[in-house]
Each structure stands twice: as structure tokens, then as C-alpha cells.
Amino acid sequence: MNTTIYDVAREAGVSMATVSRVVNGNPNVKPTTRKKVLEAIERLGYRPNAVARGLASKRTTTVGVIIPDISSIFFSELARGIEDIATMYKYNIILCNSDHNKEKEIHLLNTLLEKQVDGIVFMGSQITEEHVEQFKRSPVPIVLSATIDPGKEFPSVNINYEQAAYDAVKFLIENGHTKVAMLSGSLEDPVNGYQKYAGYRRAIEEANITFNDDYVVIGDYTYDSGIEAMEMFLGLNERPTAIFAGTDEMALGIIHGAQDKGYNVPNDIEVIGFDNTRLAAMVRPTLTSVVQPMYDIGAVSMRLLTKYMNKEEVSDEVVLLPHRIEFRQSTK
Amino acid sequence: MNTTIYDVAREAGVSMATVSRVVNGNPNVKPTTRKKVLEAIERLGYRPNAVARGLASKRTTTVGVIIPDISSIFFSELARGIEDIATMYKYNIILCNSDHNKEKEIHLLNTLLEKQVDGIVFMGSQITEEHVEQFKRSPVPIVLSATIDPGKEFPSVNINYEQAAYDAVKFLIENGHTKVAMLSGSLEDPVNGYQKYAGYRRAIEEANITFNDDYVVIGDYTYDSGIEAMEMFLGLNERPTAIFAGTDEMALGIIHGAQDKGYNVPNDIEVIGFDNTRLAAMVRPTLTSVVQPMYDIGAVSMRLLTKYMNKEEVSDEVVLLPHRIEFRQSTK
DNA sequence: TTGAAAGCGCTAACAA
């Protein structure tokens, strides 16, 4: 049997309430009493039971995190930002992988709610009506992180993906390119697909370049899909001279795909990636990339969530963090 | 107020005990009763409170995971293995980053124990006496994952790092090299430092090659430390012709460091990395690397933990998973 | 097959 607050109370010759006060740092305890209690705790090796505390207080100091895939270089960095801020505010996180699967997402949401988490950080791709319905039914606050909410109903933390993509493509155009291709994620994916694609289109159209269907390829975010896309681009009659990739990993594939066929980056082809993961510095030539501050997105999401959990006033429900381009050797 | 088991009982016209039985899938319930209860649950939108259940049953179906850094490509893959198996056995995980910091590790251990986790997977570098003491005091099982326990007192899952390093270095020697260098992690680190270093030494000595102090550099696991180490190696009078790096990321640094100075890999210098992370396929030349099955180590660790939590008989407390070398273009 | 009732270990009024 584990020692309980009751054992400590008896050992110290005080009531349970007093022990509880000491454990919770309540100042209304006489120093000598506090000392007695602390000694009893030490002697008995008492360890408070957070489950009992959670039941009685209705707060678990635990938050749920639903993430597509923790092994992704992108999300793991985000998760780190979340965890660091959670720790700072004395929360623990329950981490769940959803694999971009809607059923899993909904199921995990309910599991976390059963576990009485005090709040949830949600990362996903699509926010469907069913998501919206479930989110609304949640008794605790939910913050969307690196996830687009079309209805803008829920608090969220993102960068402006459309604008970021626009900036990248515009830079390529200003470098003199008219044959600018894009390796996109699935267009069903609001973040990595649709938004970036929209930015690409806008930049192309504003520059009065005729949109060319062949210059947009849909990849699956992997390195290999970058290589394949590049082979396809190089097979075109009019091969592109600049390429914007939706993620760094695909951009690396693009670069190596070009090099494998004897092309030089950036002289024959300029390449820009997205996310500015550590990979960007680990290629030759090093990769110019749109900086998405992943750690910060996670950290800000968690910070925002703490505000909701504390019922603080929140002025900015939908936050857009700044982005920029980190220029390296894959562009001129 | 949330609806409780009591509300459901009243709504269905049965006792709390019966509702509890239905919720927990106890077969001793008449089908018609079960149906009544299920309907009441549906009508009321009842959601069981896992915290109350945890307090009453003394099982939380939650396990703690202490990991150095979830944003590392290595550990995040391991974490994914842990989480997948946890999910399979209906556990959730509380994930905590320790940054290889002993105080944090001990503190997190206690926090997790307060939260009444049913078991813990621990990843760290050093297992000190204080760790041992704390682990022994834990009321729930602890499994060490990718972490060396010098005393072999606790269940653990690893590969044989010494042998793996030996195999890599031996391969280089058999390729005709006598000037084989190593970029190691800190020798205080049992896994990435000491064990691999020991394997390197053994291979060198067995081949009757005189050990050369200049050929061992201590890096900090980063890409940049690989570049720096390479600069140092190339500054030597007798530069090494083959290099074994303790991690893939450092190996990439080695390769690019060599290329930046005009050397060709593998013709001038052969390179072998360690871990076979996805990075290994994302360099030119692609990197030969010792395969450490990270996902599997995580998965097996969690599986092992479930056995302890279920009080099953465990035959192999200390498991060593097989390793091999994945040959790519950075070696001949 | 079902129900009654005693906890699980703690917090939070309220009273003293």
C-alpha cells in the first residue's frame, strides 16, 4: 500500500487538510506546522497521487496533443515547442499520432477527453464538418496548430502559407525565370497543398506568365517523390528553370534528381524549398527555403492554450506568425 | 455538470454497478439490460471519466515516456515505435523531454509516478547510481530503451553497439584502409560514445594497426561538428582515408567537409555513418550506414513493458536487436 | 444477473 495524505496527517499530528495545504503551497500554514508536515512527508516517502487530485479538483494539469506523425522532422520540432511551453506552465502532454486519419483524429479526441485533459492542441490536415462538430462539443479549449480552419471558428496558430508561397515564387520570377514549376503536396491538403498552390498561381498570374499545367506536379512529401518529379520535369520539351517545392525533403529530391541528370543547381535550375528544416543546410548546394518557424508555432499554440485554460482574456484568437526566406546556394 | 455513471443508471433504470459492467464489457449482463444501458448512454451523451476510473481501479492505461529530445530524427522515430505499440495495447503515452539532463530525468520520473502511470519507458544517456536507486523505488515497471544499463539490472532494448561499430570499422579495414579515423560522440555517453569507441579500438587492434590518437575526434552529434572534424582530419600530415562516424548527421558533415575541400567520397575517403536515418539516402554520394532499427527498438521496448505491466512471465529481460550495415555509395 | 455500499486519495467549502 502506498502512503497517503492520511498517513502523513497522522504522522505529523495534523489534519489531512493541513497536509493538503502544505503540499499545494498554500501560504495559510504556520511555518512550524509546515515543517512538521514536510518532515513527515520525508520520513514516509510520501508522493501525492495526481489522479486523486485530478478527480477532486477537476484539473489534471495534462493536455492532449494530436499530431499526424511524431517521426516527421516537421512535426517533431513542433511537438518540442509545445512540450517546452507545457513544461514551463507545469503541464504534461499526452501525445497521440493520427496519421492524417479522420477517424483516428475523432477517436483520439474522445479518448483525451475521457482522460480529462485540461486542453488540446490539434494538428491535422483537413478540418471537416465532423471535426467542427466534435470540437464544439469539447468541454475544454482546443487550439489548432499548423492547421487551417476554413471557418476560422477556433483558435489557431499558423503562418500565411499562401503569402509565403507567393513570396518564394515571386522571388524566382524576379530572378528572371518564366518557366517556374511547383512540386506541391496534395491539393486536398489545405496547408501543404492548396494554400501553397494558390500562392504559386497568384505569383504566376500577377507576372502575366501563362499558367502551364505541366509545371505543377503533386508529390507525397517524400524525397523520392522529389526525384521522380524532377525526372518528369526534365522530360518536358520546355523544362522549367526554377522550381518551388512544398517541403524541404521534396526539394532535396529535386536537387539530387537534377544533379543525377547532369544539371547544375543553381546555374541550370534554381530551387526553393519550404519549412527550412535542418535538412536545408545538409545538401550541396545548400537549400534556399521558406522559413516556417515550427518550434515557435508549437510554442505559441501551447501558450495560447494556457490562456484559454486559465480563462484569461485572449485578444488574438487566430495568430499568423511571420515568415521569411532563408537564402542559400540553391538560388542565385 | 457532466453526466456521470449515476445519471446513466437512473435513466436506464438500473444500478451504477450494471452501467459499469456494460461500459467495461463485462459479459455478465443480460442482453436486454445491456441494450437499455447503451441507449441511455447514447441519449445522455455519456463519456466515462478515466480519472475516476483510474482512482478506483488503480490503473490509468497511461505510460510515461522519458526521452532526451523528441525533435531529434533518431528519437522521434523511436517514439513512434513506442506510441504505435502503446496504442495497440490501449495505452496512451505521456511524453517528456529530458535533454540528457540528469536532474530533469529524475524529476520527470517522479512527476510521472505521481500521475500514476502504469509503466515507464526511459531513454537517456547515462544511468548513474542515483538513477538506479530511483528506478528501484518505482512501484511500476521501467524499461530502458536505446540506453545502456551498466549493471544490467533493468529490462532494456538495444543493439550491440560495440559489435556494430566493430563491424563497420572492420569493413573499412578489409577494404584496405589502415588510416581509419573515428568521429565519436562524447566518451561519457555509453551508447554513442564509449561503446562505439570500444568497437573501433577492438577492430583497429585486432588488425594490428597502431592506434593513432589524432584519428579520434569527439563531436557533438551535429552536422557542423562533422564539418569541423573533417577539416581537422584533412589538416593532418597523414590524413585518414576512411572515417567511421558515430551518427549519420555527423557523417553528412564529414562528406560535405571533404567535398568542400575538393576530395572525392568514396575515392579519396570512404565514410560510414551510424543509425541509417532517412538522411543517409539524402546525400550525394548516399551514405553507407550501420542500421539501428529505431522504430523496432521503440516498439519492442513498449511490448516488453506491457508484459511487465500484465505481470506476464518475461524470458528475455535484456534484449539485443540485430544490426547490419546498409551499403551505399560512400564506401566502395 | 443485478444491486448496495464501501472505498480509491484528494480538494474545497465551511466552521471553529
Next chain:
DNA sequence: TTGTTAGCGCTTTCAA
């Protein structure tokens, strides 16, 4: 400053 006491929502005997 301290103690009393009634829950928090559930599981688990034990009895019927």
C-alpha cells in the same frame, strides 16, 4: 491557522 466533512465518478467485493 487549523480541522471536519462532503464529495469527485468510478470499481469492486459481497450479497441477494
